[in-house]
Amino acid sequence: MKIDAVDLFYLSMPEVTDAADGSQDALLVRVAAGGHIGWGECEAAPLPSIAAFFCPKSHGVCRPISDSVLGHRLDGPDDIARISAMVGYNSMDLLQAPHMLSGIEMALWDLLGRRLSAPAWALLGYSASHGKRPYASLLFGDTPQETLERARAARRDGFGAVKFGWGPIGRGTVAADADQIMAAREGLGQDGDLMVDVGQIFGEDVEAAAARLPTLDAAGVLWLEEPFDAGALAAHAALAGRGARVRIAGGEAAHNYHMAQHLMDYGRIGFIQIDCGRIGGLGPAKRVADAAQARGITYVNHTFTSHLALSASLQPFAGLEADRICEYPAAPQQLALDITGDHIRPDAEGLIRAPEAPGLGLQVAASALRPYLVETEIRIGGQLIYRTPQL
Amino acid sequence: MKIDAVDLFYLSMPEVTDAADGSQDALLVRVAAGGHIGWGECEAAPLPSIAAFFCPKSHGVCRPISDSVLGHRLDGPDDIARISAMVGYNSMDLLQAPHMLSGIEMALWDLLGRRLSAPAWALLGYSASHGKRPYASLLFGDTPQETLERARAARRDGFGAVKFGWGPIGRGTVAADADQIMAAREGLGQDGDLMVDVGQIFGEDVEAAAARLPTLDAAGVLWLEEPFDAGALAAHAALAGRGARVRIAGGEAAHNYHMAQHLMDYGRIGFIQIDCGRIGGLGPAKRVADAAQARGITYVNHTFTSHLALSASLQPFAGLEADRICEYPAAPQQLALDITGDHIRPDAEGLIRAPEAPGLGLQVAASALRPYLVETEIRIGGQLIYRTPQL
Structure with missing residues (x-):
């Protein structure tokens, strides 16, 4: 052709x-x-x-x-x-x-x-598309109460994993952030996976980010996402070396394989998050997934938009059975939902997977x-x- | 205002x-x-x-x-x-x-x-604008003879330093590249500074680049520029560790401070080349110049276009007396020459410098x-x- x-x-x-x-x-x-x-x-x-x-x-x-x-x-x-x-x-x-x-x-x-x-996952070399546990990607509320209610609603909607991001976090005091993060944990319940995304708010300020680590550990947060400017690799590595249980996540801004590799090798992150709509598509994302496997780092998709983007972002790690958590756009705008006629929905066990149908497996x-x-x-x-x- | x-x-x-x-x-x-x-x-x-x-x-x-x-x-x-x-x-x-x-x-x-x-250099904190030795930035000819003639012409035009780039280098055999590089040296004479720019031609192939090192050393080449994809930091470091006298140069693609810092800290380059028209302007470029100083790495401007761009790119290291070599667009298109009414020309000693006039010091x-x-x-x-x- x-x-x-x-x-x-x-x-x-x-x-x-x-x-x-x-x-x-x-x-x-x-x-x-x-x-x-x-x-x-x-x-x-x-x-x-x-x-x-x-x-x-x-x-x-x-x-x-x-x-x-x-x-x-x-x-x-x-x-x-x-x-x-x-x-x-x-x-x-x-x-x-x-x-x-x-x-x-x-x-x-x-x-x-x-x-x-x-x-597509078969063309990428995988023999099966394994189930992933979707986490709802939500914005922090303006108040802890709002955050608590959003977490409860996500739980009611069947999500056992939730990531809260942006909003007021990092813009006020450490105590104010603690209230927000604890509210998220309370709303989600003790057994859910909770992640926190701060959208590069700390720039290169390791101490400001480190001041939040005790709360993140107290709330049992799985990962802290994008604490710093995506290029501040030394800051990432410094924070990862502070002895907290929470691991650092990042990678959504990677617009080529190497940027992701740098975060893994020099930034010492524990979760590498790739958006197939930015990194150059499925090919470079699969290369990152292979590199993450080799390093014992968990690969996660970054997806905030349509189910077409979701399917694409699931393909590069569809065959990695152990890399089980995945981002799921839980509350996108109607436009994003309307892009595909069909959607990727959780199965009876609450898992989603890259479609079995040809290509990306969805109808636009x-x-x-x-x-x-x-x-x-x-x-x-x-x-x-x-x-x-x-x- | x-x-x-x-x-x-x-x-x-x-x-x-x-x-x-x-x-x-x-x-x-x-x-x-x-x-x-x-x-x-x-x-x-x-x-x-x-x-x-x-x-x-x-x-x-x-x-x-x-x-x-x-x-x-x-x-x-x-x-x-x-x-x-x-x-x-x-x-x-x-x-x-x-x-x-x-x-x-x-x-x-x-x-x-x-x-x-x-x-601008005074606003950036420098107390003087020191003379720099301009090198002519030229493209390799299609044949060694053409390259030799271009090098001779540059010498006739008063350039004691020449960088050849792109063209056939890296696309054929090691021997063919050697002929080109030796022709450049012959045309320039033994006492001139000779640099070679291969425009990322080797991708991530360290061995392909390393095969050219003996010729580069034999021709007394000061730096080898952009042997690899700008993000292939490990490849840069590997080549820098091969024991050649020629040092690695790079950085023109840096579109923020951190990319330049990564090349210095992880890529082990010896010359950091910054284009103020890409990295975000003079501010981040000055930050790179400071970081290079602290690391004993030589800062060089990257400039291929107008004298407005040349003035801008000279400002961030105008006050660094020891960082003396600078890129000079020796054969730009007429458009680039016409952008400013006045131009930055070598003085009696063959040196150029960032203007003393306010701002960038040139009239558009x-x-x-x-x-x-x-x-x-x-x-x-x-x-x-x-x-x-x-x-």
């Missing part, structure tokens, strides 16, 4: 707020090759990503992504790796490239799986998405280089 | 080729505050960068850069750091952000310097640039969000 077309769709809720909620808009990717269709989703700012695909060339290694994708061969997984390597080299100086590539790469696995009647509900389309048009030197295509 | 306006200008040569020549287009930034004007230049793909400034918000930490710049206070260097930190946090998930911010941050130093009648030749303007227009939901402004 040759890649005949790549169509990009910018979708959005009518209103986008300042909440750290990545499901408020989406960049959906449709790839056509050999009469087949594949879908992917970038976890990325839509307009700069569209620009990265269609922009005029700046020089030999700052080329638009389209140059390394359109018209190229796609017959097997090696072709996906080859295309990704071409983008990596030809678009080396185009910073936005990995975020844009991610949705395309995902769509290539979806398309190839449909063509070969195999789920194209016509249902039309109300979310953000009509976009880019002209360069009077020439139309992008206009929202027909969905 | 409040930042009143940021105007972005996409400039290009009439034809852009596949050469690894970043001077074929430019994204020029004009900032206005308190009746003053400052100019900067992103070393970045123009269209995705423009999109990063003007795009609609995706969520709380994926906001357009404009949110953290327009209307904000600018009275001193601390304000520049504060604005950069805001962009870093508010645009955390917008991958293109650091490339776009770089040109703005540069313009803020230019503007602030003009307002305070001080060169706005009207001369109009023929290079690439008229660009972006519409979202029928609304015009960007159109090339009046230059």
